[in-house]
Amino acid sequence: MPPTHGDLQARRTQLSDMANGYRTSATILAAIELGVFSALSDRPKTMPELAADLACSERGLRGLLDALVGLDLLVLDDGRYGLHGLADEFLRDGSPLYMGDILEHGVSLLKRWAHLADAVRTGKPIREAGKPKRTADELRAFILGMQNIAVKSAEQMVEFLDLGPVKRVLDVGGGPGTYLHAVLRAQPNATGSVLDLPDVIRIAREQTEKEGLTDRVSYIEGSMFDVDYGGPWDLVILSNIIHSWDESANAQLFARSSSSLAPGGFLLVKDFFLESNRTTPPDAALFTLNMLVGTEAGRSYSWQECEDWLTSAGLKLIRRGKVGISSGLLLAQKAK
Numbered sequence: 001m002p003p004t005h006g007d008l009q010a011r012r013t014q015l016s017d018m019a020n021g022y023r024t025s026a027t028i029l030a031a032i033e034l035g036v037f038s039a040l041s042d043r044p045k046t047m048p049e050l051a052a053d054l055a056c057s058e059r060g061l062r063g064l065l066d067a068l069v070g071l072d073l074l075v076l077d078d079g080r081y082g083l084h085g086l087a088d089e090f091l092r093d094g095s096p097l098y099m100g101d102i103l104e105h106g107v108s109l110l111k112r113w114a115h116l117a118d119a120v121r122t123g124k125p126i127r128e129a130g131k132p133k134r135t136a137d138e139l140r141a142f143i144l145g146m147q148n149i150a151v152k153s154a155e156q157m158v159e160f161l162d163l164g165p166v167k168r169v170l171d172v173g174g175g176p177g178t179y180l181h182a183v184l185r186a187q188p189n190a191t192g193s194v195l196d197l198p199d200v201i202r203i204a205r206e207q208t209e210k211e212g213l214t215d216r217v218s219y220i221e222g223s224m225f226d227v228d229y230g231g232p233w234d235l236v237i238l239s240n241i242i243h244s245w246d247e248s249a250n251a252q253l254f255a256r257s258s259s260s261l262a263p264g265g266f267l268l269v270k271d272f273f274l275e276s277n278r279t280t281p282p283d284a285a286l287f288t289l290n291m292l293v294g295t296e297a298g299r300s301y302s303w304q305e306c307e308d309w310l311t312s313a314g315l316k317l318i319r320r321g322k323v324g325i326s327s328g329l330l331l332a333q334k335a336k
């Protein structure tokens with residue numbers, strides 16, 4: 001049966017909504033970049049007050065604020081704009097559920113995604129000539145953003161692990177150390193190390209202090225491809241690491257992790273795993289494009305590719321699991 005006019009209109013709208021999704025993201029991320037949600041965190045404000053606080057034109061800011069009201073992220077009440085809905089819950093300064101850092105990281109990503117077609121043509125990441133990959137502020141937003149999104153999934157990861165007593169834990173490319181901190185909270189007799197680059201270790205130290213775990217965490221500064229992993233460890237974590245590198249680099253990381261494990265020790269890998277068709281789930285397939293615009297050789301990998309690296313590194317797969325909205329977990333063990 002030919003599609004009715006109504007169906008046709010619905011399908012046109014569906015395509016147009018998919019293609020124009022950037023309008024919503026650009027609106028929210030412009031508000032993050034300008035500091036709109038922070039400026040409204042203590043109290044609602046009038047438009048001229050906000051325009052002065054944020055050094056913005058009244059014309060531009062009115063358009064942005066009204067669009068945010070339309071998106072239910074702000075409310076306009078008696079001439080004052082205030083935080084509302086999801087922004088009230090997740091973007092108010094000081095909220096324990098704060099997600100502003102990861103959205104600030106999104107501001108940098110959007111600028112790269114705008115040039116996606118160039119990255120597809122060249123196969124190279126998008127870089128601004130003469131600029132470092134990340135400024136200090138961008139690095140901080142990236143690393144604290146990892147903490148924003150890991151808070152809940154780290155708790156789920158600990159449930160999935162269900163390891164019994166663990167004494168020594170290494171978090172490779174641990175960033176803010178969220179996963180290590182979660183394991184240490186669940187294992188009162190354990191200690192651990194965050195391995196990361198020096199600028200990131202500074203941020204990890206701050207987070208460890210906030211968690212009250214300073215006495216139980218040490219640090220290994222340097223590249224995960226060169227630095228001595230120490231050990232032997234009972235648990236090594238590779239969380240959101242493998243999508244940044246190519247196949248041979250990942251095989252090296254698995255071999256290095258495996259060598260640093262004690263007999264019977266565990267390796268935990270967390271990432272956005274693809275099915276073997278490489279096209280589903282769609283979030284993981286889209287994430288490959290995120291790594292195309294941001295890295296030299298990263299992409300999402302399939303469960304099977306990762307399991308092959310585990311086996312080649314002499315480890316035995318114990319189980320697969322899911323965590324957060326779209327992440328997978330693989331637990332493997334070294335022979336006793």
Ligand SMILES: C[S@@+](CC[C@H](N)C(=O)[O-])C[C@H]1O[C@@H](n2cnc3c(N)ncnc32)[C@H](O)[C@@H]1O
Pocket residue numbers: 143146147150172173174175176177178179195196197200222223224225238239240241
């Ligand atoms: C996507 S973040 C993941 C952070 C953390 N594991 C998590 O899941 O929340 C990747 C981490 O790898 C670190 N990293 C990147 N290249 C590295 C290298 N060559 N050596 C050590 N760490 C590195 C980054 O600094 C960052 O902390």
